[in-house]
Amino acid sequence: MNTYKEKAFRALTYIASLFVILFLFGIIFSIFKEGLPLFKQVNIKDFLLGSAWYPTMATPEFGIWTLIIGSLYVTLGALIIAIPLGLGTAIYISEVAGQRMKEISKPVIELLAGIPSVIYGLFGMAFLAPAIRQWFGLQVGLNVFTASIILGIMVVPIIASMSEDALSTVPKALREASSALGATHWETICKVVVPAAKRGIIGSILLGFGRAVGETMVVLMVAGGSARIPHSIFESVRPMTSSIAAEMGETVVGDLHYAALFAIAIVLFMITFLTNLVTELVFLKRSAR
Numbered sequence: 001m002n003t004y005k006e007k008a009f010r011a012l013t014y015i016a017s018l019f020v021i022l023f024l025f026g027i028i029f030s031i032f033k034e035g036l037p038l039f040k041q042v043n044i045k046d047f048l049l050g051s052a053w054y055p056t057m058a059t060p061e062f063g064i065w066t067l068i069i070g071s072l073y074v075t076l077g078a079l080i081i082a083i084p085l086g087l088g089t090a091i092y093i094s095e096v097a098g099q100r101m102k103e104i105s106k107p108v109i110e111l112l113a114g115i116p117s118v119i120y121g122l123f124g125m126a127f128l129a130p131a132i133r134q135w136f137g138l139q140v141g142l143n144v145f146t147a148s149i150i151l152g153i154m155v156v157p158i159i160a161s162m163s164e165d166a167l168s169t170v171p172k173a174l175r176e177a178s179s180a181l182g183a184t185h186w187e188t189i190c191k192v193v194v195p196a197a198k199r200g201i202i203g204s205i206l207l208g209f210g211r212a213v214g215e216t217m218v219v220l221m222v223a224g225g226s227a228r229i230p231h232s233i234f235e236s237v238r239p240m241t242s243s244i245a246a247e248m249g250e251t252v253v254g255d256l257h258y259a260a261l262f263a264i265a266i267v268l269f270m271i272t273f274l275t276n277l278v279t280e281l282v283f284l285k286r287s288a289r
Contacts, residue, residue, distance in 0.1 A: 166200020
């Protein structure tokens, strides 16, 4: 009887994993199938490096350089905020907090990760953007700075949780050896524990980057929506994800604009794929050691 149960369980898990792989390849195939026809009429260099995104003009232009820059500005701004907050939270939970505080802090971090992105976007539109507009005397509060703050808060749980796991795996013997040599608790954290867990920390930052660059709802609601290269953090931008979300409903299936949006999706896919690939390589090297 147990043999039949084991065979049935193996068959179910095999089928489930097979469906996951099939769905993944189906998504990849559909994106490339719809997006690649664009490059029969638009040069790939002009598409990637062109600064004019006017897909609905009489003579349409499909340059996404401004959209790429917008995505990078918002993503890097989010990481500038999220890395110190996330890493600081991880160090506090792993190395400083008592057991009771750890039991409270970990669920709070997980709760932040579970909040829907639209809630963050609503908070940014209704409260943060007006406050930033008032504090800095701006005409509009929907800009790179506001979007970076909201995205940074969203990325903090990823960096904090994964970094805390990496710090927790550092052998206790390293901490004891550092203390035996006369190092203070802070010196042990900075010069022993964090360097020993650096691969896990780097992996968490790369995953945070992938999460931020692929976020749609927050940047659609808070980044402003101007398809231009910003000259300051208080100007609005239009990242790639928000362009897809805002314009997909206005396109005709099969036309150039439709294909261009799928081509943007291909670019986003390649960015996230390379980010995840680098993350996997980092973890593989870490586990190999």
